[in-house]
Amino acid sequence: MRTDGEPLEREQAAMSLADVDAIRRRVLNVVGHSLRTPVTTIAGMAGALVDAPDDETRAALVEGIARNAQRLENLLDGLLLAAGVTTALPVDEAVATSVRPILEESWRVVGGEGDLVVDGPDAAPLVRASTLRQIAEFVLDNAVKYGDGPTTVTVERTPDQVLIRVASTGHVLPTDDELEHAFELLYRGEHAVTAGPGMGLGLFVARQLARIEGGEVTLTRAGEGVVVTVALQA
Amino acid sequence: VTPAYETRAIRVVIADDEPDVRVLLRMQLQQKGFDVVGEAVDGREAVDVCVEEMPDVVVLDLLMPGTNGFEAIPAMRRKCPTVAIIAYTAVAGEFVRQEMSRMRIPLLLKSGNVDALASKIVELGAGPPENRGG
Numbered sequence: 001m002r003t004d005g006e007p008l009e010r011e012q013a014a015m016s017l018a019d020v021d022a023i024r025r026r027v028l029n030v031v032g033h034s035l036r037t038p039v040t041t042i043a044g045m046a047g048a049l050v051d052a053p054d055d056e057t058r059a060a061l062v063e064g065i066a067r068n069a070q071r072l073e074n075l076l077d078g079l080l081l082a083a084g085v086t087t088a089l090p091v092d093e094a095v096a097t098s099v100r101p102i103l104e105e106s107w108r109v110v111g112g113e114g115d116l117v118v119d120g121p122d123a124a125p126l127v128r129a130s131t132l133r134q135i136a137e138f139v140l141d142n143a144v145k146y147g148d149g150p151t152t153v154t155v156e157r158t159p160d161q162v163l164i165r166v167a168s169t170g171h172v173l174p175t176d177d178e179l180e181h182a183f184e185l186l187y188r189g190e191h192a193v194t195a196g197p198g199m200g201l202g203l204f205v206a207r208q209l210a211r212i213e214g215g216e217v218t219l220t221r222a223g224e225g226v227v228v229t230v231a232l233q234a
Numbered sequence: 235v236t237p238a239y240e241t242r243a244i245r246v247v248i249a250d251d252e253p254d255v256r257v258l259l260r261m262q263l264q265q266k267g268f269d270v271v272g273e274a275v276d277g278r279e280a281v282d283v284c285v286e287e288m289p290d291v292v293v294l295d296l297l298m299p300g301t302n303g304f305e306a307i308p309a310m311r312r313k314c315p316t317v318a319i320i321a322y323t324a325v326a327g328e329f330v331r332q333e334m335s336r337m338r339i340p341l342l343l344k345s346g347n348v349d350a351l352a353s354k355i356v357e358l359g360a361g362p363p364e365n366r367g368g
Binding site for chain 1: 252253254255257258261262265297299300324325327343344345346347348
């Protein structure tokens with residue numbers, strides 16, 4: 001507590017330290033949660049392989065292990081990028097990359113129910129395949145995590161861009177303020193907080209990755225849900 | 235491996251928003267001899283499935299989109315008083331630990347090893363229904 005004559009800077013510094021401590025605890029908590037589910041799933045599935053009764057079950061378990069390992073890798077890359085570490089960025093060259101198969105595979109990785117419906121013709125923006133995969137997984141994971149209805153994806157080709165629109169209906173619509181802050185690191189709107197685990201990492205990282213590729217990610221409200229638009233160079 | 239306890243009659247519902255967790259738990263619990271009679275992806279569905287199936291035990295994730303597990307507990311208690319609830323979560327802060335303790339709901343952290351969960355299901359599910367509520 002500040003006493004008379006004590007420099008204001010000290011109080012501000014103390015408040016900042018308290019803020020930093022609160023943020024540190026929150027980050028460790030959400031990182032712990034985000035890591036624990038895929039790690040325990042991999043461990044459990046590996047253990048269950050021993051007693052798997054048939055080849056079909058074994059194949060499902062192996063696929064589940066690979067999917068959750070991919071989630072861990074994405075989380076790790078996202079955390080490194082959020083920390084400003086660029087050593088994990090891809091080194092391959094940007095080439096014309098077909099979006100449809102990557103969207104469909106990403107949907108499986110994030111645990112989307114059923115098949116993903118992609119409207120519109122396939123398109124091949126100029127982007128590193130590994131980066132497009134990461135962007136797709138972060139954006140689709142966001143739709144699965146915060147939506148409570150079907151997720152629909154449309155692909156549109158303009159003269160100089162490929163636009164991927166991911167529309168999902170959420171149980172609580174984000175406010176204007178939440179839309180504005182959605183791309184800030186570790187920001188989680190009220191609708192996100194009540195939706196369960198999450199880090200406030202996905203949209204931040206998706207936008208950073210898109211910008212590295214000369215593109216952009218935006219978020220808008222539409223009807224009873226939201227649309228995340230990924231714009232990439234054609 | 236044959237479990238050292240009789241589990242065949244115990245009926246279980248799994249509530250978790252993660253499809254892989256549901257698949258894994260179903261497989262692990264069936265391997266232990268439990269009868270997995272239903273699954274739910276959020277708290278509201280968990281209540282509906284429990285009303286329909288009246289299992290002995292529901293394994294309830296606490297953090298789920300929509301109606302989370304935490305919010306579903308009062309309705310679960312009211313509509314299915316004989317269903318024993320086990321809170322099964324990836325992380326549990328002090329508030330969650332205190333609340334589960336206050337409501338006398340056993341709390342287990344998610345683990346790849348299902349033995350602790352299986353033991354708790356047997357402990358709660360094998361008892362008389364009137365003893366299962368909080």
